[in-house]
Amino acid sequence: MFTPKISQAGWTRRTPVLRQLALSACLAVAAASLPTVSHAEAPLQKVQAPGWYRMMLGAFEVTAINDGTVDLPVDKLLHAPPTTIAQNLKKHYLAAPLETSVNAFLINTGSRLVLVDTGAGGLFGPTLGRLAAQIASAGYKPEQVDDILITHMHPDHVGGLSPEGKLAFPNATIHVDQADRDFWMSKANMDAAPADKKGFFQGAQASLSAYEAAGKLKTFNADGEVVPGIRSQATHGHTAGHAIYLVESQGKRLTLIGDLIHVASVQLESPQITIGFDSDEKQARAQRLKTFQQLAKEGSLVGAAHFPFPGLGRLRSTGKGFAWEAVNYSSQVK
Structure with missing residues (x-):
């Protein structure tokens, strides 16, 4: 067997290298015996980013405001076979109860600050009622709001008006369809309502009474301009006086549709399906179809509660139903 010969000089040159290798091996063994320290051991934060999104509509600045989300038992609320609901939800990787957004919209026209709907306040559980904090995060103060346009007086749309009986928006005038005001503010209607519906009346009356007493509640009876650049359009059915609002600036339009629809994953494809919250199912269905057909034809922007x-997005006709094209996210306000 051949044995290489290493001279004394060669050994001397190799000794530091061998020593380094030996030292590295020792350090590796020592490190393996030490407890592992991970820089990823930070606590989970469990909070989302502030819920507002801003865009321009002509010369108007529109800020979508999220009041929070709530789990809805849509399989029990929607009037359709359970298998139909389950299949449509599954198609969109969803299930019941469905976590559902509650959105409001803040519009700065340059001369007026207008809020459409006010979220739930404390009327719909602990996961809602974040409107005031979101408005502040978006750079505005409640006292800067000049007008509040109510699509209808269900608790998740008016609950943010008077938390704890105080005017949350002390300088604002509240605008609502006369038919909705007359229905929900009526003690006789509340007394005649089923027990599980009385809370809707109580929430509406608690939210609006202080503004009405202060002379800050204005009603309208017909389609028309409520504030400059924003028109109301009657879509009665979901409630006695449900209204939508058409916001227009420099040839651009945004239609805020309130509760013409609740469950996109089911009711877009099957717009004939109604929900238990509808006061008049037949009329609510007819208003949804009529309005959606027009919006799809126009291709204008839509804001859904x-x-x-x-x-925010646009509606597109797909045979007997519709599809939703959400706005493309932008990091810029344009």
């Missing part, structure tokens, strides 16, 4: 936040 219960579509996933920010609830």
Whole structure:
């Protein structure tokens, strides 16, 4: 067997290298015996980013505001076979109860600051009622709001008006369809309502009474301009006086549809399906179809109260139903 010969000089040159290798091996063994320290051991934060999204509509600045989300038992609320609901939800990787957004919209026209709907306040559980904090995060103060336009007086749309009986928006005038005001503010209607519906009346009256007493509640009876650049359009059915609002600036339009629809994953494809919250199912269905057909034809922007936040997009006709094209996210306000 051949044995290489290493001279004394060669050994001397190799000794530091061998020593380094030996030292490295020792350090590796020592490190393996030490407890592992991970820089990823930070606590989970469990909070989302502030819920507002901003865009321009002509010269108007529109800020979508998220009041929070709530789990809805849509399999029990929607009037359709359970298998139909389950299949449509599954198609979108969803299930019941469905986590549902509650959105409001803040519009700065340059001369007026206008809020459409006010979220739930404390009327719909602990996961909602974040409107005031979101408005502050978006750079505005409640006292800067000049007008509040209510699509209808269900608790998740008016609950943010008067938390704890105080005017949350002390300088604002509240605008609502006369038919909705007359229905929900009526003690006789509340007394005649089923027990599980009385809370809707109580929430509406608690939210609006202080503004009405202060002379800050204005009603309208017909389609028309409520504030400069924003028109109301009657879509009665979901409630006695449900209204939508058409916001227009420099040839651009945004239609805020309130509760014409609740569950996008089911009711877009099957718009004939109604929900238990509808006061008049037949009329609510007819208003949804009529309005959606027009919006799809126009291709104008739509703001939906219960579509996933920010609830902004466009409707597209697909045979007997519709599809939703959400706005493309932008890091710029344009």
